[in-house]
Amino acid sequence: MSPWHGANCALSILLSFLCFLPALVPALDITLDEPFQSSLASLPHSPCTALFTRNGRFGCGAPSRDPLEGVLLSWAGMEKGEGPINSSTSSDATQNGPIKFVAVFPDGTMDANAVEILTGTYGGEGGDGKVKLVGILVVNATAPQGMTISDYTSPTAASPQGENTPAADLTYDPEYEWNSAGDGLSYLNLGKTPGAFVADADVASYVLSTAQEQASSLSKNFAKTASSPLVSAKMMYYMGPEDATTESCLSWKDKYDDELSPKCLPLGGNSIWAIAGTRADPSAANKNKRSVVMIASNLDGPSMFHDTTPAANAAAGNILTAIMAAKAIGSFTDDILDSFKRQIAFGFFQGEKYGYIGSRSFLSDAYFPGLDCKKEVTQDDSMAYDAGRATCMHPLRPTLGFRELGEMYGMLSVDQIAVPETADTLYVHDDGTTIAANVLKQLSFGDVQVVNEGNEDVPPSPTSSLMKMSGGTLGGAVLAGYSEAFSDPYYGTYKDSASLRDIDLDSIAAAATIAARAAVSMAYYDADDDDNDLDNAVAFAQNNVAKISSDDEVLLLMANCLFYDGKCKFLEQYESVEDENDKARVGQSLSQYEHLGTPPSFFAGVYSFMYGQPYIASKGGYYGSLLETDLKNEDWRVTAHPSVLETSILGLLNDMLGRGSKGHKNITCSSTKQCQNQSICSGSDGDYAVCAGGKICVCSRARFHPALDPAFVPLEGELPGMFEMQYNETYDDGSSPAYTEPFWSADVGISIFRTSAVVEQAALWVTISGLFFCTLNIWVSWWLKGQLEKLSLI
Structure with missing residues (x-):
């Protein structure tokens, strides 16, 4: 094979590899300004998750399992329904559809009113025609200048667990407004909008400043900004159907075998x-x-x-x-x-x-x-x-x-x-x-x-x-x-x-x-x-x-x-x-x-089984509850975590x-087994000794x-983690919220990356070209080798 062909093929492979390199390099910094760095990989965050009740759901979540991607944007007035794009911007600029964006709220500025306006204005199928909301980030330690503690709102209700909450029927004084700063944000159904909180102050500062700069640039020069590399977020937080309830998720059955397969706990x-x-x-x-x-x-x-x-x-x-x-x-x-x-x-x-x-x-x-x-x-x-x-x-x-x-x-x-x-x-x-x-x-x-x-x-x-x-x-x-x-x-x-x-x-x-x-x-x-x-x-x-x-x-x-x-x-x-x-x-x-x-x-x-639910461990298996009558005394234990x-x-x-106890003695121990034969609990036949964290036998x-x-x-008779709702006047008259949380899929999370239509298109063409020339060189080398063999030159 000619050395020239080998070098040419190697160069083609290298070009193809360089196109994929940004996706393979992990985040080493809190910016996206280093060479080949296109992603912060996994953004450290705390998700706003969904909760189901007997009557519906509230909290955040994506509308499907597909990832949602949007440019990071934050601008003054977004909570008032004022768009980030200049009203004089030509409609041709968004002919391919509105720009999808993730709204970034500075610390302390997200409240129920702002979220309702934001989702109402930009959260629909086409947004406002220019931008469409796909997610929300709240960033720590970035409060606007001059904001004081009295300016903050509480996301719980004004009447905690009272009026306008799922637990209103369980509260003795449901109308009293104990939480005057409460606005009920936590109880909004944001089933089409994933959300998260970014706690790390340095990352939060970078995310907010980037979102503000990008919103300002879009407003000043939409066409130029839209075609330049922009920092975006990919959010994957599907939390079940928007109309899910506790009963529907607990009674979910697998469509393939019709077996009970709950989707929440x-x-x-x-x-x-x-x-x-x-x-x-x-x-x-x-x-x-x-x-x-x-x-x-x-x-x-x-x-x-x-x-x-x-x-x-x-x-x-x-x-x-x-x-x-x-x-x-x-x-x-x-x-x-x-x-x-x-x-x-x-x-x-x-x-x-x-x-x-x-x-x-x-x-x-x-x-x-x-x-x-x-x-x-x-x-x-x-x-x-x-x-x-x-x-x-x-x-x-x-x-x-x-x-x-x-x-x-x-x-x-x-x-x-x-x-x-x-x-x-x-x-x-x-x-x-x-x-x-x-x-x-x-x-x-x-x-x-x-x-x-x-x-x-x-x-x-x-x-x-x-x-x-x-x-x-x-x-x-x-x-x-x-x-x-x-x-x-x-x-x-x-x-x-x-x-x-x-x-x-x-x-x-x-x-x-x-x-x-x-x-x-x-x-x-x-x-x-x-x-x-x-x-x-x-x-x-x-x-x-x-x-x-x-x-x-x-x-x-x-x-x-x-x-x-x-x-x-x-x-x-x-x-x-x-x-x-x-x-x-x-x-x-x-x-x-x-x-x-x-x-x-x-x-x-x-x-659940791994989070505190007691269960029966027997030779026949594990059970969340059991009526079997023929278990021998030594064949089972009740355990919990x-x-x-x-x-x-x-x-x-x-x-x-x-x-x-008047019989108490300071007897040291490492477990209750060492306390069982010690007569330190003399009060009644109901008392017995155990070992406590002080490593002393106590009653x-x-x-x-x-x-x-x-x-x-x-x-x-079922495994731990399987529940049903009981309806009777004695234990549950339908007044309790019956809170459940949906299972999380293994791929939930948020990543930050830099994207641009121009850059992506160029990368695609370079990749295709590299693969084409690599394939061509391999074929030419194979053909040339055959011709040389015929001429007995190799």
């Missing part, structure tokens, strides 16, 4: 409940039950961008307050706690911001009307999920220990404590059905004032959930950091973050002290005819519950975990011991290490509340409870 997880004092003997559970005073907190926060739910004020501060209240009450001995007229309990409820999932599930099973268990089984203590307590196999409840609780006397919820409206001031919201407000207003101390709002409106919380489910006969109070309405315009946004404002640990310590003293007062209170009884109860609490310091070691450790580093060693320590406990019981690790992340994120998540947050809170509550005080909307029930 319920929201939820695991709540944790615990008691202070001795656990009752389950064999005598119906005798001498004391009524319950419960301190409650939500575990989750609301957000439009689920992967970015810092919820520092909406969730993290509440959790920390309730945990520190448990620590304070745990300083009492069991004998003292058992002598109170009422039992003190704690509830940490998952999914509260999405139809009160956690509190409704717990209250439905324990009280209103109580769980209708189709099959109860009690295992040997070594295998039981909760020693001495039965398991309900259908609907699956790992433990029926909640049946030992007495009737609910009152609930004290904590809310938005971390960023209070006024320093050294906490506010009481109550319904007047209990003594809670009368107790709380007597508990001011030092510079800390407790103010009773006195309007008998209760903000959305586990307390309002109790009020609604009891028909208003039971209630309590909410101890909050706001007065007549939420004082935090960042509620429900990605800016509710400890990295963006100061967290008031003094407020959290004070609220925990007051909540603990209030619970002790309400539990101690005799309620006879003596007018001094309430004063005596408050005095007892003030004298015996020590003031919590904001320098408390546990408070500081937990504050770091909840506000800054969700992968902290403190939470991992407690989670790892609980994992060892499960290993000893079921023979394998159940930990999935579902961390809060760094920074932490508090979205509830979905309820709660998140690190849920698991560590359970361990913390055991550690804080389980050291009060068991805390339990998980499935946080699953009562509208759902796991399908009997």
